[in-house]
Amino acid sequence: EYQAGDQCCPMCPSGNRVKINCTEFRSTTCQPCTSGTFTDRPSGQKQCLCLLSVLPGFGLTVETECTETSDTVCEPLEGFYCVKSTKKGCAAAQKHTGCQPGQYISQHAGTESRDTVCSNCSEGTFSDGTLASCLPHRKCESTLITPGNASADAECGTKSFWEGPLISAAAAILLYSLVIVIVFLCFKKKMKTMGMISNLQSSSDVTHLPRTDSWVSSAKHCRGHEYPTSQSSGQTSPLQLFCREHSWST
Secondary structure (H helix, E strand, O other): OEEEOOEEEOOEOOOEEEEEOOOOOOOOEEEEOOOOEEOOOOEOOOOOEEOOOOOOOOOEEEEEOOOOOOOOEEEEOOOEEEEEEOOOOEEEEEEOOOOOOOEEEEOOOOOOOOOOEEEEOOOOEEOOOOOOOOEEOOOOOOEEEEOOOOOOOOEEEOOOOOHHHHHHHHHHHHHHHHHHHHHHHHHHHHHHHHHHHHHHHHHHHHHHOOOHHHHHHOHHHHOOOOOOOOOOOOOOOHHHHHHHHHOOOO
16 A cells, blocks of 8 residues: 555556545556556556666667566676666676786686776786786797787797808808909009009100210211210210210221
């Protein structure tokens, strides 16, 4: 029963509302709930309750459809957890926290009632954010291409059989070419220097050589077979040699 003024009236059953209160001469008049409303228990309410609306963005899905005697029962979508509970279901949900690369899912993964808990990977391990524990970096037996970090494993490669010999051959060719260039430059410089010295010597000889016309004009001194020597050095002069070789006589 419910109190209506000074009267104690009988309640309306679930799925109904009170249309007219009881009097001394008649009982309570009830009316079924209209579509989209309900009462889930006997009551003296004159209005049925509004059904729970599943609004977009609340992260909910319908678990049980509503009736005149029960409200809609909702549950979190996959990947969401409930942040506002009702008597039988959930009124609002939020998306699980996603672990970032370099983190792992610690303690527990997200459920309908609790969020995911993430922790950072320790030194020498990695995770892409979806693992329940971090994995150790691989040890490369041949060639390390990319070292590992907190979010990715180390990348290894296979060393080519010809890699070492090819590098050595290329280095040898480069060194040999360099030596040839140096030798060529040194030789070119030396030849240039020798050419300059030769030119200087030729110029000096031409400058100090007595002129032939001077000898011819002075050949008359040879007619008397007088071959005076150089007064300064006591040696035979070029003119004397010229006269003797050509046997000038009077």
